[in-house]
Amino acid sequence: MTSALNVSALASDLIRHPSVSPDPGETQIALGATLSALGFEVFHLPYGEGEERTPNLFARRGKGKPHLCFAGHTDVVPPGGGGWQHGPFEGAVEDGVLYGRGACDMKGAIAAFVSAVSTVLEKTPEPKGSISLLITGDEEGPAQFGTKKVLEWMQAHDQIPDFCVVGEPTNPASMGEVIKIGRRGSINVRITVRGKQGHVAYPHRADNPVHRLIAILSELTAEPLDQGSEWFEPSSLQVTSIDVGNTATNVIPAEAAARLNIRFNDLHSGKALHEWIETVSRKHAPDCDVDARISGESFLTKPGPELEALRMAVRDVTGREPKLDTGGGTSDARFIALYCPVAEFGLVGASMHQIDEHVTVADLDTLTCVYERLLERTVA
Structure with missing residues (x-):
C-alpha cells in the first residue's frame, strides 16, 4: 500500500x-x-x-x-x-x-x-x-x-x-x-520604417521616417480594439518602444522602429491582427518591415x-x-x-x-x- x-x-x-x-x-x-x-x-x-x-x-x-x-x-x-x-x-x-x-x-x-x-x-x-x-x-x-x-x-x-x-x-x-x-493571446510586433537621411534645415531633400512611424502608431492606437467579450476583458494594444538612435539635433534619421504588444481576447486571432497592423503600416510607409511573433492564441x-x-x-x-x-x-x-x-x-x-x-x-x-x-x- x-x-x-x-x-x-x-x-x-x-x-x-x-x-x-x-x-x-x-x-x-x-x-x-x-x-x-x-x-x-x-x-x-x-x-x-x-x-x-x-x-x-x-x-x-x-x-x-x-x-x-x-x-x-x-x-x-x-x-x-x-x-x-x-x-x-x-x-x-x-x-x-x-x-x-x-x-x-x-x-x-x-x-x-x-x-x-x-x-x-x-x-x-x-x-x-x-x-x-x-x-x-x-x-x-x-x-x-x-x-x-x-x-x-x-x-x-x-x-x-x-x-x-x-x-x-x-x-x-x-x-x-x-x-x-x-x-488572452499575445502578439509582439516590430515595425521598421526607412526614410532618407538629411539636414533638418532642408527637409525637402530628406524623408523623415519618424513622421511616418508616428502616423502608423497614431492610427493603430486611435480606437479600442474591442469592448471585451463574454469571458474576456477588452483587448489591449501597448506601444512598448520607439527607437531612432539619433544623437544629433540637426539630422533627419534614415530609420525609425517601434515595438508593440497586443494582449487579445477571443474576438481576434494573431494572424488577423498581424494583417491589420501590416495594412495600416504600409498605408503610411509602403516599404516598411512588419515582423510579428505570436506567443499564443x-x-x-x-x-x-x-x-x-x-x-x-x-x-x-x-x-x-x-x-x-x-x-x-x-x-x-x-x-x-x-x-x-x-x-x-x-x-x-x-x-x-x-x-x-x-x-x-x-x-x-x-x-x-x-x-x-x-x-x-x-x-x-
Whole structure:
C-alpha cells in the first residue's frame, strides 16, 4: 500500500534542486524517482540541442478513463541579487512558511499534486481512471522545447488526457479565489520604417521616417480594439518602444522602429491582427518591415463537467466560490488547450519572481486537499 507523502517536505526537496530556466534536469530526475515509487510509468523527454536542451517529464499511472493530467514546470526564474532571508535554494521552513525560488511558482503545486496522488492511492490503490503529469523545464524561458513538444509526443503515443489542470499560482491573496479557464493571446510586433537621411534645415531633400512611424502608431492606437467579450476583458494594444538612435539635433534619421504588444481576447486571432497592423503600416510607409511573433492564441475552456469538478473541489476545501477568470499573462495552458480542456488552479502568487518567494505550509496543505478532492471526484 502507498504511504501518503508530506507536501511541504516534497516542496522543500524540489526547491533544493536549483533549476533556473532551462532546468538542467536534476529536479525532474528526483521527481521521476518519486513518481516511479508511486507506480507511475515515467518518460524523460529532452528536446533541443546545446544551450536550448530542455528536460521534460511525462508520467502516467493507469490506463483507464477518465484520464486526468496535472501540468507544470520545474524551471524557475533567477534568484536575483542578495537580500534573501533564507538561501533561494535552501527550501527552508520558518514559522509555518516555506521560502525558496519556486515555492509558489510552481514547485509547491507540483509537490501538492504528488502528495494528493499518494493520499488517494493510499485509500484507493487501483483507481478506475488514470493519472498523469506533464512537466517541462522551460516554461519561464522561450517555451520552444517543452510542453509543445511533449504534447506532440503524447498525441503520437495516445496519451492525451480528458482534462488537464495546470498548477500555476492563480490566487491573488487567498486560496480559493480564482480558477483560470482561459488566457488572452499575445502578439509582439516590430515595425521598421526607412526614410532618407538629411539636414533638418532642408527637409525637402530628406524623408523623415519618424513622421511616418508616428502616423502608423497614431492610427493603430486611435480606437479600442474591442469592448471585451463574454469571458474576456477588452483587448489591449501597448506601444512598448520607439527607437531612432539619433544623437544629433540637426539630422533627419534614415530609420525609425517601434515595438508593440497586443494582449487579445477571443474576438481576434494573431494572424488577423498581424494583417491589420501590416495594412495600416504600409498605408503610411509602403516599404516598411512588419515582423510579428505570436506567443499564443487566446483560449477558453467553457464550463462543463470537468471544470465543475474542479470548482466544487475548490469550494469544498476552501469554502469559497472561485471566480472563473481569463486575466493575466500567458502560460503553457495555451498549448494544452489545443489538445484537451484545461484549467489552472494553484497557490497564492503574490511573491512569485520576488526576493523571498514563499508560500505558507497551510496553503500547501489546502492545495493538496483540493487536488485530492478533484482526484476523488474524477478518477478514484
